[in-house]
Amino acid sequence: MKRVNRDIILLIASMGIFVEALDIAIVNLAIPEIEKDLGLTNHSSYQLQSLYILTYGCFLVLGGKLSDFFGRKKIFLWGTGIFLLTSLGAGLSHTFYSLLTFRILQGLGAALLMPAAFSIVNYYFTEPEERSKAIAVFSSFAAIGSASGLSVGGIITSYLGWSWVFLINVPILVVVMAVIYFILEKDTSVNSGLPDIPSAIVMVLVMLCITWTTDLLSEAAEHYPGILLCITGAAVLTWYLYTRLKTQASPLLSLEVLSLSSLKKGNLLFVLLGALFTGYLFMMSFLVQKNFHFSAASSGFLMMPFNILSVIVARFALPKIVGKISSRHLAVWGNLAMLAGAICLVAAVQYHNLVFLVAGGSFIAGIGMTLCFTGYSVIAMERVPAEHLGVGGSLTTTSYLVGGGLGLPLFAAFMDTTAGVTNSKPVLILLAIALLCIGILKRDDRQSARD
Template sequence: MNKNLVLAIASMGIFVEALDIAIVNLALPKIEADLGLTNDSGYKIQSIYILIYGSFLILGGKLSDYLGRKTIFMAGCGIFLFTSLGAGLSHSLNTLVLFRALQGLGAALLMPAAFSIVNYYFKEPHERGKAMGIFGSFAATGSAGGVSVGGIIANYWGWSWVFLINVPILLVILVIAYLYLEKDTKGDSKLPDIPAAIALVLGMLCLSKITEGSYLLVSLVILLASAFFLYSRLKNQPDPLLDLKVLILASLRKGTLLFFLLGALFTGYLFLMSFLVQQNFHFTAAQSGFLMMPFNIISMLLGRFGLPSLSLQFSPKKIAIGGAVAMLAGALSLVAAIQLHSLVFLLAGGACIAGIGMTLCYTGYTVIAMEYVPSEHLGVAASLINTAYFVGGGIGLPLISIFMPHASGELNSRPLWLLCIVAMLSIARLLYRKKAGS
């Protein structure tokens, strides 16, 4: 078995998944113009993808254990391939939103299966650490480069190609995975609690509807019923979807909340920035992509060279606070950019949020959340904080859309103040301490 080839398969899968979260952002104004949408409706294209992804992530990990990593990896890639094709060929908002929702389902299957593949084939600690470093770098590169690549593709090829470009890549991944990954063997894992998973998804979808302000009473009733049913299943099932024991840990609960806020803030930033650079500062999608590329470079340099030194000098909490403060400074800088129509403040805001804040927050929050988690619960805890991040993004975007101007045109600073509030909530949670510690 060629382990390098296996690592390449898993890494390319996670690269496409990470790329697709960010690649749509700079294409959104073009999608809205082509489909005749308004500023406050385009968020649905991103919100539904992130929300479904986050809601199904835990189930995807459970299915990978039950049905086999190869089976679920190929299923995720297959769903992602056909839904990318459908999204690229869509001619209405409803059709595009439907395919984006199904893309989120594909991503929720693909990501934990790819993670499982790397851990299965690379067992020796040093070998596994090196492999996970490479695997993680593909995910980071996809996320960081997606915004810039999306703007360039949308400008020169059209917005459809931010989806269609996935098709040939995933086709190659599927063929190689089928030929080279070992056949799954039946393990000891039990069938995941499907009713609990359905309750989780229903609850998250209803929560997003509440933040949109639509179907308020019906959504609230279904949300409460789903939450009660989910809690009952988690408490009484012998093999629950999520072990409630891990939620006893104060550090994990704190980290989960921080990741929820981080998802809302950073997803909102990417969404708003795509409109700011194109509608307020009148850059093309390609120019916007090149304009935002330095933020990715700052993030990669900070992660590669800065964080190792900072980790030796400061605690994870101080690193996290530094990241949250950078997020707040960046959001305030973007407000100033609108008020003063200043490109300098625009670039400073992007550098603070995407270049510095995200890198420090993600690292600090991860250590805070996972610090006291027992080894047997690490997988569940990792799924939980990632779910919190994506659900935060899926719920944050509808909230931001409430403050967006209805008509197409320049944005005002109101939605950016919401980012400031989220950043301040993150700082407050990091600084808050109970008498016995938290």
């Protein structure tokens, strides 16, 4: 395939993941308007985020397996089509339950779209150096989408209405589907059996148990029987899943792939990144609106420098950095930026200083997220075989979303959603996670030196 076509494929696959990443963050600053328009409580509006993330994370591995089985092009088109139609439905919704239904189905579309897009990039870029650069571009689009969501959501909500945080996806995805349909080569058939659906269902149940456990921990004294039941259920189901994966002729997940040290390390780092950045998004939306009393539009414009910085880092800095320094060093620099951002946010809370707030967001969303997401992606996928690229990509994103699901309740436990961030405890969690990631990466460097 010609180089120009591969570049177009990379761009379009990256646009698909950009929209998916944008959709996780874009709703945050729109939530007050949605609550006002639909008459919701804080708990109801929180479900718009938590259930989307939960559905997305629960079905990602199955989406990756379907991509490997039915073909990356076919599943990418199906996932994009579902995401497009549910975005349209969400934007046209006039009731909470209609909006919630379409939001959940959006998660299903994202679970098909993301691993297929990742598999496409890995399939068309095979040489180690060019694959690293392609993954860097692809991951930077995801990071930019995540970083720009708050800003874009606030501006769109104020000037066009909250419906357009969903409707904006439609024209972008129409173009993405058309280009992929006409440019991508036809999928090759796979003669193995159907994916192991029972294992996929068990995996969904395990994630539900983990998520429910985390949600109940905020009131542990009242819900300890439920917590104990969820932990027991997760342990029993995990044991059953492991046993099934060992005995199936065509397992949902290859234990050999799961045992790859690079993938295990990458997944652990993505769990921590998901907790850090999802917690940051949740916390930042309250900081700017409750602590500093900005409107949704003003909040969006305030966060615009984060988006610009993220684009500059992804467009100009990353292509020059990738290949010259290792993915681990790239990730370390990303976590140092996260660390600097957390320190600035602590100062912003303590001294009620807007300069520290902007600096903190710039370090975390503008620099740290882009470098960490890119570095972790390369670390995780560097040894995954081509026939398992879809599942490998889905596992990293599943890890990120699991981290987000675990991190949100943790951050919320230290916050007052009516008053905002009243102390530095939730911000110190960001700092602790960044330090932990640096420790993991430095330990890996020492092990590599010994080997």
